[in-house]
Amino acid sequence: MLLTPGDTVEMEIDWDNRFDNMQRHAGEHILSGAVYRLFGGANRGFHMGEDAITIDIDFRCEDSVRNPDGSPRYERLTWEMAMAAEQEANRVIMSDAPIRTDYFSTREEAEKMPLRKKLRIDRDISVVTIGDPDNPADCCACCGTHPSSAGQIGILKIYRIEPNKGMSRIFFECGGRALRHYRDQFNTLYDIGTALSSGIGELPAKFAAYEEKNRETLETLHRLKRRLTEAETEELRRVMKPRLVRHYTDLTVDDLFQIAKRISPDCPDRIALVADPACTVVLVSDGRPGTECGACVKELASGFGARGGGKKESARAIFPDRASLDRFLNAFTSEE
Ligand SMILES: [Zn+2]
Structure with missing residues (x-):
């Protein structure tokens, strides 16, 4: 069906899909804001796929936290830094910080906002601000979809970091997907715990004991093999x-x-x-x-x-x- 200007159409939002996108996308704002405020790392790449959501953090930017001699303090994101950023992101989520969108017709007006990223457009700019505009959890130009407050994201969980082209790639999930991720991982641990007759909390000790036993068994096996091969040589x-x-x-x-x-x-x-x-x-x-x-x-x-x-x-x-x-x-x- 061809549409012409002025036609009326009825549309329906696929809300489950929309809300899932909103949770993930707003979570990305808040995590990027946390990494930026804590360490000065810039989000240089973002991917929201069916399997994973990732951001690439670069510390070679002008806002990077510096040593007294001017060199960047951080080269890459460590797991401890990622956990600190995750903690901060969840603090913002649990505070249910408001998420608002302001529209500006010119770059000059928009640049009065405390933007995390430099603007790349000159007019008709929408700026998303999370939290208090005087000290926002995040503030950047964006035309995506966002919930009206951070609490609707529910939770944000980082589950992997890896180096990527001189940057640090963070894998994380938000909201309903974070819950499913947690459930899947928990079920795996639960099954392993059941197989080893162990509670999940005791698994690291149980695993260490298994490794030790495995090492002893291998040593015994090698010793016996040596005796067997020596005897066979004689024979x-x-x-x-x-x-x-x-x-x-x-x-x-x-x-x-x-x-x-x-x-x-x-x-x-x-x-x-x-x-x-x-x-x-x-x-x-x-x-x-x-x-x-x-x-x-x-x-x-x-x-x-x-x-x-x-x-x-x-x-x-x-x-x-x-x-x-x-x-x-x-x-x-x-x-x-
Ligand atoms: Zn956005």
């Missing part, structure tokens, strides 16, 4: 013969390379240590001409679909399946 020396093949189900390829390092000088010809679950053969020899392991992978094992390679004294061949591995071992043991 290999006892049964050593050219083209020997040994199968392993409980040692990894890395374990077999540890054995290979020890047994290599005692190998008169190539031998094959097979890590069965990984369909991988570790070849070992003393490396003399004609017994090179890397060459065997290239010249023989690759013919059975193996990938891999290595040095003269040891090499690995990874087979696509058990049947290829078995065919290779047949060829390996019958090779002259």
Whole structure:
């Protein structure tokens, strides 16, 4: 339907969507104002997406808080600074500071307001002020939609900061979205707590105890693995013969390379240590001409679909399946 000037149309605001936008957008004003007033950081970028709302804070601006020698006091936003800004933003929200919009026809008039950002337009300027105009929580030119008071934002929560092109990017949420974010994170913690039979408050201690136990278990495992590989090295020396093949189900390829390092000088010809679950053969020899392991992978094992390679004294061949591995071992043991 084509519209012509003077037509009347009926429109309806999607209020849930509008209010969600208003909460997030006004929250962005207040957080930007807090970072600016506390640290002199300027908001140089703003993104309000479905997944996240972010602002990029730059301390390389003229209003940045300075050291006595004139250098900027802050290079980037730390987590502590972000938490201080979050606290200040929520103070403004909880004080239910009024949010008003004033309209100015010229730049000169608008510039009488305590603006956070320089104006980029000359006429028909709307200026949004949050709180007392003599000491506002935020004041800047804006044509967005805002609630009539800060209390309607409900809450503002920062949940991540990261460096971005010399600036600091703040990820946060406001209002209904902040509540959903809190609920999701709480549910995750609650589920982890239930799995660990722990209250959420005890989770850090519980996690530290788990890490310690995990470290002890790994140490024990390494000690036992070392004994196992040492014993297997001795056994290999006892049964050593050219083209020997040994199968392993409980040692990894890395374990077999540890054995290979020890047994290599005692190998008169190539031998094959097979890590069965990984369909991988570790070849070992003393490396003399004609017994090179890397060459065997290239010249023989690759013919059975193996990938891999290595040095003269040891090499690995990874087979696509058990049947290829078995065919290779047949060829390996019958090779002259
Ligand atoms: Zn605005």
